[in-house]
Amino acid sequence: MPMPLVLPRIDDDGLLARYPFLPQGSEFIKRVLEENGISIEELIEAPWLEGVRVRGRIRLVDSVLQEGGVDESSTVDISTEIGRMTEALSFLHAMLVVCASFDERLLARWIEGEASRADRLLGIDSDSFPLISGSYLSGIRADGNGARDVEYWVPLADFIELCPRISGNYWRLVNRPVIGGWVCLDAGAGESSRERTARLIKERIREHLHQGCLDRMERMDDEFAAMFAEPVERITGLLSERVEAEMPMTVAIREDWPPCFESAVSELNQGVNVNHVGRVFLAAFSRALGLPREQTCNFFANAPDYAADTTTYQVNQIYEREYTPHGCPALKTNARCPVQVGDDSLCDQEWMTHPLKYIRAKQRRRYQDTATPEAPVDEGEESSSANSS
Numbered sequence: 247m248p249m250p251l252v253l254p255r256i257d258d259d260g261l262l263a264r265y266p267f268l269p270q271g272s273e274f275i276k277r278v279l280e281e282n283g284i285s286i287e288e289l290i291e292a293p294w295l296e297g298v299r300v301r302g303r304i305r306l307v308d309s310v311l312q313e314g315g316v317d318e319s320s321t322v323d324i325s326t327e328i329g330r331m332t333e334a335l336s337f338l339h340a341m342l343v344v345c346a347s348f349d350e351r352l353l354a355r356w357i358e359g360e361a362s363r364a365d366r367l368l369g370i371d372s373d374s375f376p377l378i379s380g381s382y383l384s385g386i387r388a389d390g391n392g393a394r395d396v397e398y399w400v401p402l403a404d405f406i407e408l409c410p411r412i413s414g415n416y417w418r419l420v421n422r423p424v425i426g427g428w429v430c431l432d433a434g435a436g437e438s439s440r441e442r443t444a445r446l447i448k449e450r451i452r453e454h455l456h457q458g459c460l461d462r463m464e465r466m467d468d469e470f471a472a473m474f475a476e477p478v479e480r481i482t483g484l485l486s487e488r489v490e491a492e493m494p495m496t497v498a499i500r501e502d503w504p505p506c507f508e509s510a511v512s513e514l515n516q517g518v519n520v521n522h523v524g525r526v527f528l529a530a531f532s533r534a535l536g537l538p539r540e541q542t543c544n545f546f547a548n549a550p551d552y553a554a555d556t557t558t559y560q561v562n563q564i565y566e567r568e569y570t571p572h573g574c575p576a577l578k579t580n581a582r583c584p585v586q587v588g589d590d591s592l593c594d595q596e597w598m599t600h601p602l603k604y605i606r607a608k609q610r611r612r613y614q615d616t617a618t619p620e621a622p623v624d625e626g627e628e629s630s631s632a633n634s635s
């Protein structure tokens with residue numbers, strides 16, 4: 247990947263807040279955390295950082311649900327220190343939620359949203375363009391005078407690597423002027439040369455974000471990922487409602503199910519009379535997993551008191567009102583936790599307070615087993631600070 251050997255120095259905090267995914271952005275985010283004395287735990291739950299989390303969620307929802315990705319017109323005023331902090335940390339929060347989901351489709355949607363936003367911003371941001379392009383391309387040359395008429399040239403190596411990912415005749419090398427190892431990205435298809443170059447840079451941003459997230463996911467341990475169980479559940483639940491047909495089935499793999507969910511499903515299937523808490527938990531947890539309502543209703547088909555209409559009505563209520571599944575303490579109190587100490591090492595963990603944490607931990611382990619079969623991760627090596635940027 248012919249990234250620049252030396253990154254241009256960026257002293258403008260406003261620019262780093264607007265483009266927090268820049269290679270130089272990780273140092274900036276670290277500095278924001280340090281200067282404000284914010285730990286990852288506080289980022290997740292401190293009341294005074296609620297605005298950051300809300301902005302992160304909006305950013306995430308925009309990215310994964312809107313066709314055009316994140317709205318580039320930020321509602322945050324980055325001329326203020328609090329505005330810059332909000333932009334930088336909301337990006338970090340959204341990225342950590344995506345990584346903690348271990349859901350590759352969610353990851354791909356978020357990256358596409360952020361990269362599309364960057365593409366649009368860069369196309370209109372003539373002041374920042376030289377610094378940003380210099381951070382992602384191994385070189386760039388501008389010919390001509392006047393912002394609209396400038397023609398940008400990029401090194402052949404960058405173009406050859408990135409252009410196959412973009413459709414359209416414009417992006418075939420045979421259709422580009424090439425002189426002395428430089429490729430001209432002149433105006434075309436209704437876009438200026440800068441907008442065309444921004445499109446090419448979008449591919450490098452996507453690649454850089456993807457690699458950064460994969461590295462982070464490999465380093466993330468169960469306990470750290472579990473801290474994000476609630477926002478992960480909310481975003482995957484939203485995805486399941488809005489894009490049901492595309493919902494990643496990885497969330498529904500049975501080996502990932504916690505014993506409490508597995509036992510509720512199995513007992514009902516065998517005609518055992520599962521109590522009220524167990525039934526509500528089963529339906530709410532199914533919704534959190536993104537299972538279709540019909541499948542959830544089918545879980546009850548062998549119950550001794552089964553009535554199709556009643557079951558459909560009650561399952562619909564739980565889906566529409568977005569019931570949060572019971573946590574471990576409530577399930578234990580209501581005799582719906584089937585494990586004893588030693589039965590399941592995950593359930594024995596001190597931090598295991600919710601079955602959603604269980605399933606995220608299982609997904610993380612499966613993801614890491616697939617990603618690095620020869621080099622299993624030492625699950626004790628990660629710390630909160632190592633995940634902070």
Ligand code: SF4
Nearest residue numbers: 504506574583593601
């Ligand atoms: S400890 Fe929690 S996750 Fe594990 S089976 Fe019991 S209720 Fe479910």
